[in-house]
Amino acid sequence: MRLRRREPVGAHGRGGVGDVQEGGGAAVTAQTADGSLRDGHDGFGVVAHLWRLSAGFRAHLALAELLREEPDRRAWHLAAATVRPDQEVSAALQQTADRARRRGGFAAAAAAQERAAELSPRREDRARLLTEAAATAVFTGQLGWVEHLSAEVRECTDDQALLGKAALATGRLMSLGPHHTAAFALLMRVANEGTDAGSPLVLDALAAAAGVRYYSGEESQQRQIQSLVSRVPDDASRAALHAWVRAVSDPSGAGASLAPVLPGLIAEAEGDAQRLTALAIVAWLLDQTTLAARTFDEAFDQWRAHGPLPDGLGCAVGWTRLEQGRWAEARSVAADIAATASAAGLDHAEACAQVLDATVVGLLGDPAAARRLAERALSLVDPLESRSVAVSACRALGMAAVAEGDYDTAYTQFRSAFTDDGDPVHYHVSYTVLAELAAAAVRRGQQEHAAELLERSARRLGTGMSARVSALIERGRALLADPEHAEPFFQAALVQHAGEQWPFERAQTRLDYGEWLRRRRRIAEARPLLGAALETFQRLGARPWIDRAQAELRAAGIEVTAVVPSAFTELSPQQQQIVHLAARGLTNREIGEKLFLSPRTVGSHLYRVFPKLGITARSQLRDVLEGTLSGTSVQS
Numbered sequence: 306m307r308l309r310r311r312e313p314v315g316a317h318g319r320g321g322v323g324d325v326q327e328g329g330g331a332a333v334t335a336q337t338a339d340g341s342l343r344d345g346h347d348g349f350g351v352v353a354h355l356w357r358l359s360a361g362f363r364a365h366l367a368l369a370e371l372l373r374e375e376p377d378r379r380a381w382h383l384a385a386a387t388v389r390p391d392q393e394v395s396a397a398l399q400q401t402a403d404r405a406r407r408r409g410g411f412a413a414a415a416a417a418q419e420r421a422a423e424l425s426p427r428r429e430d431r432a433r434l435l436t437e438a439a440a441t442a443v444f445t446g447q448l449g450w451v452e453h454l455s456a457e458v459r460e461c462t463d464d465q466a467l468l469g470k471a472a473l474a475t476g477r478l479m480s481l482g483p484h485h486t487a488a489f490a491l492l493m494r495v496a497n498e499g500t501d502a503g504s505p506l507v508l509d510a511l512a513a514a515a516g517v518r519y520y521s522g523e524e525s526q527q528r529q530i531q532s533l534v535s536r537v538p539d540d541a542s543r544a545a546l547h548a549w550v551r552a553v554s555d556p557s558g559a560g561a562s563l564a565p566v567l568p569g570l571i572a573e574a575e576g577d578a579q580r581l582t583a584l585a586i587v588a589w590l591l592d593q594t595t596l597a598a599r600t601f602d603e604a605f606d607q608w609r610a611h612g613p614l615p616d617g618l619g620c621a622v623g624w625t626r627l628e629q630g631r632w633a634e635a636r637s638v639a640a641d642i643a644a645t646a647s648a649a650g651l652d653h654a655e656a657c658a659q660v661l662d663a664t665v666v667g668l669l670g671d672p673a674a675a676r677r678l679a680e681r682a683l684s685l686v687d688p689l690e691s692r693s694v695a696v697s698a699c700r701a702l703g704m705a706a707v708a709e710g711d712y713d714t715a716y717t718q719f720r721s722a723f724t725d726d727g728d729p730v731h732y733h734v735s736y737t738v739l740a741e742l743a744a745a746a747v748r749r750g751q752q753e754h755a756a757e758l759l760e761r762s763a764r765r766l767g768t769g770m771s772a773r774v775s776a777l778i779e780r781g782r783a784l785l786a787d788p789e790h791a792e793p794f795f796q797a798a799l800v801q802h803a804g805e806q807w808p809f810e811r812a813q814t815r816l817d818y819g820e821w822l823r824r825r826r827r828i829a830e831a832r833p834l835l836g837a838a839l840e841t842f843q844r845l846g847a848r849p850w851i852d853r854a855q856a857e858l859r860a861a862g863i864e865v866t867a868v869v870p871s872a873f874t875e876l877s878p879q880q881q882q883i884v885h886l887a888a889r890g891l892t893n894r895e896i897g898e899k900l901f902l903s904p905r906t907v908g909s910h911l912y913r914v915f916p917k918l919g920i921t922a923r924s925q926l927r928d929v930l931e932g933t934l935s936g937t938s939v940q941s
Contacts, residue, residue: 362386377401390426411444432462439474446649448478469506477513481654485521485690515553522692522731545580552587557769560591578607586621592771594806597625620657630808637885656685656694663701670848672705696722696734708849712748727761743781756785772803780814812841846874888926
């Protein structure tokens with residue numbers, strides 16, 4: 306049955322059912338399943354049920370009175386005792402949501418906003434609060450919840466601004482799933498409608514659509530974005546978002562104009578974690594890896610000032626760590642995102658994390674694990690909907706094959722990053738395999754075909770080529786050239802100091818150049834290059850490349866000793882995650898919540914890890930990580 310009250314409930318809507326009992330005889334009706342009504346005076350069961358409800362309401366009110374010093378708990382108890390719209394309780398829940406959001410508790414914040422909307426007396430306030438709840442719930446990764454909240458907004462209002470914001474929230478979260486075509490269509494509908502209405506949402510929708518364009522790699526989407534972004538008026542206060550749209554949708558086209566102004570935009574964003582994060586991703590896309598890492602670190606400090614960093618920001622920070630040589634941190638990022646995305650059913654986000662981890666694992670010398678992770682990533686997406694994942698997985702599989710010395714498989718994987726005509730399958734990721742494609746082609750006797758593809762890529766990129774891609778192309782040219790003419794290309798690949806931002810790629814070029822010099826009997830010139838390459842590979846823990854560099858040094862007449870890995874790199878991936886989180890200042894309970902472990906299990910891991918790292922206190926963990934990741938070995 307559904308119970309109805311025949312007369313208004315008590316003041317503020319709280320304790321309404323209690324009024325039935327306290328008033329001694331106020332009538333109620335009971336509505337049966339078929340919709341008929343019968344008088345509640347004659348039904349002992351109805352009265353008993355009301356008595357139980359009344360007791361519950363009184364208990365919540367009593368607890369609310371006792372919890373005046375704990376406003377969040379008090380607000381929820383008041384809400385539980387409220388059966389009709391109440392502005393006072395709604396306002397208390399809104400304050401609770403604000404505090405939860407500042408702590409990083411986005412699920413709690415969205416729930417409080419949703420309940421505040423239910424209790425708001427004014428329809429327009431309900432619509433606004435539901436819209437805010439949908440935007441907040443995006444950070445939980447729960448697409449079903451965001452879609453439900455957006456549907457509630459549509460039922461509650463015809464305000465186009467609120468409807469647009471709710472649709473934008475849904476589109477943002479949809480982009481982390483496998484259906485990018487549908488997500489892009491929704492976001493572009495919001496952008497087009499906003500353009501017609503002169504809405505400030507246009508740029509937000511285009512920014513989200515640009516993210517989908519990156520994931521999918523679909524060229525037609527770039528044209529749609531470009532046609533609208535050119536109509537958005539210049540606004541200095543939204544320059545960071547303009548930069549994001551241009552860089553994410555077309556990094557090579559935007560690089561020349563954005564690179565000079567990017568440091569200024571980052572300086573202007575000081576203290577704004579959201580803008581800093583967006584600009585860090587722009588820097589990563591433009592291959593300004595050092596700037597990206599510094600900006601990510603600053604953004605994370607800002608997030609931590611208000612609570613934990615929201616999960617699911619994306620893997621750009623992980624790729625930045627990988628390119629910088631901070632591989633353990635890259636794995637930690639991948640594990641965090643994979644866990645959150647898997648729990649929320651966000652297949653694309655999980656695939657991004659798995660392929661990031663696959664890449665690191667392959668470089669560390671575990672090709673079997675790299676293949677498992679890459680294949681898992683590919684199983685989660687449609688390669689035509691998620692070209693960024695597909696090409697990244699091919700790159701990871703190719704590097705795993707290189708680690709095993711299987712150059713036939715490596716060539717096949719790297720070649721699949723381009724179409725039969727030589728165009729990139731993905732406009733950003735594909736170019737990162739050019740040097741590896743050339744190296745595998747030499748081993749397979751496909752130099753001519755690879756050289757044609759490499760030069761086609763160079764022409765396509767033109768002046769928009771970053772320093773990183775330029776160095777990769779020069780390395781590829783050196784490997785593919787006739788040995789008599791290779792040296793200028795090696796020198797060009799190493800000439801720019803900016804190349805130190807990408808230590809693994811720099812070390813590969815030094816190894817190749819050193820090997821070329823040794824074979825031409827220029828041993829004295831080869832040794833420093835080979836030694837520098839070995840030092841980098843040892844610091845990173847890149848075992849297959851360590852072996853190759855050692856072999857080259859021995860051939861150059863230098864005896865090398867076995868590598869003693871750092872104690873940190875010998876920890877299990879889960880132990881490395883725990884150490885990273887503890888070093889960031891998280892408690893055992895907070896670490897456990899992130900990794901789905903009990904606080905006791907976390908403490909047990911740390912107890913076993915401390916002796917391995919040669920430390921005795923939690924406060925020393927940050928020093929250990931900085932020493933490990935900067936190349937200072939921590940001996941076990």
